[in-house]
Amino acid sequence: MSAAAKPVWFGILLLPNFTLTAFSGLVDMLRLASDEGDNSRPVRCCWSLIGDAKRPVRASCGIETTPWEDLGDPARFDYVVVVGGLLRKGSEPSQATLDFIQAVGKTKTTLVGICTGTFALMRAGVLAKHRICVSWFHYWDFLEQFPHVDHTRLVADRLFVMDDRRITCSGGRASIDVAAAILKRHIDLSTVQKALRILLVDRADTINAPQPHPPGLEPSAHPIVKRAMLLMEQHVSKTLTLEEMAKKLNVSSRQFERVFKADTGRTPQAFARAMRLRVAAWTLLNTDKTISAVSSDCGFSDASHMGREFRQIYAVSPSTFRREKRMAGLDEVNYQEIFPNRTEFY
Structure with missing residues (x-):
């Protein structure tokens, strides 16, 4: 993609108690791939923090971030990324947020769920018939909240899943991997690889890369x-x-x-x-x-x-x-x- 081409637009929606690592990994990958040198200008891609109210959203670590603009028209974005984190009372998305996600699902905009942002996508009803990536740590939480979901659609042994205009990611450092995979659709590979090197990531893990298993958890196909x-x-x-x-x-x-x-x-x-x-x-x-x-x-x-x-x-x-x-x-x-x-x- 040349500097004169239309940039790729990302709307980033932070849920209460979002995971800072997942958010920062994603946005830094966009920043570093967007421009040459150390200018961080939004040339190849642009991003905006959006929310249903312009009040600070607290991360799970306590750091607060204020949305830049209201939710507005979802069609103005190429990607809408929903970043979640803790699963507890007070972390649920507002009804306005769920309505916005539903509206995104009716457009050609691609929805991306990071960490427990996938729960919000599921709650908004935009993951029907799509494969869904969840962290092994939240696998059972997902089934308890959505008991009627087809278990064969759940993927807890991969870092992320790209299924048509729905992308779901396990969270954490994997947000860098999913950002790299998205950018490779629009930006030349050398630029993406350079951004990864600046982040001290040797290479981005592919869509088939497995999630690290917790201590004592053995793989099974059944x-x-x-x-x-x-x-x-x-x-x-x-x-x-x-x-x-x-x-x-x-x-x-x-x-x-x-x-x-x-x-x-x-x-x-x-x-x-x-x-x-x-x-x-x-x-x-x-x-x-x-x-x-x-x-x-x-x-x-x-x-x-x-x-x-x-x-x-x-x-x-x-x-x-x-x-x-x-x-x-x-x-x-x-x-x-x-x-x-x-x-x-x-």
């Missing part, structure tokens, strides 16, 4: 098993019974246990136990939390309970595990090393 693993991870601090998990997954306890064991070789209870230990091991090595705090975070009844579980696998206490691994210089968990293939683990 939709029920995948959902069960995500459910276990989100409830790692409060163990769910087999019946509770089956109810949330809308299957019988017998069917759930049979499918899970056929796919993983383990019962759901054994897998959940393994996950708790893996998360506990990661926490011990990567934080300075006390043993009691780790045991509580990971769903053990107390530190003694976690200690007994730990000794069955490692033959050492959690405190010894932490001390020995740190003395050995292990600053990143390698599960193949720290979890020996022992039958008592299962």
Whole structure:
């Protein structure tokens, strides 16, 4: 795209308690790709912060940003980006915001949901029949808020999904990736790559790049098993019974246990136990939390309970595990090393 060509216009809509990283990654990618040198002029692309009222919107970290202009006519934008963040009372989009998103959906403007901005798009009814990318961390939150959504449309193992004029992104650093993917549609590749280098990003991850899995979460192709693993991870601090998990997954306890064991070789209870230990091991090595705090975070009844579980696998206490691994210089968990293939683990 030449400097004289029409710039690509982005309207950025920040929801209450939005994630600052997701917003800043997106807008800095637009800024750096828009102009030459260090001028930051909106030449190749332009952006505007829009809102249903010109009052400050607070990010989840407390920083406030004021919209530049009212929502107005959605057709003036090529892309409308909705950036979300925390899911809690007071973070919901206003009715005016939902009405605006609905209006965007009736135009040729492409809608982009970043982080939990995807929830707002879903609530506005503009994601019908589209595939939807959600963070693994918010996967079950999404199903609880929208229980009637077709589960096969949910994608929790990719950074972002581009489906016609709907783009959904898991959030965080992935906002840089999705911005790069959009800009490649309109701007020469060398300019986009230069912007990435300035941001100290070697390359933008592609649409097929996987989301990083949380500690202890193993990949599975079976939709029920995948959902069960995500459910276990989100409830790692409060163990769910087999019946509770089956109810949330809308299957019988017998069917759930049979499918899970056929796919993983383990019962759901054994897998959940393994996950708790893996998360506990990661926490011990990567934080300075006390043993009691780790045991509580990971769903053990107390530190003694976690200690007994730990000794069955490692033959050492959690405190010894932490001390020995740190003395050995292990600053990143390698599960193949720290979890020996022992039958008592299962």
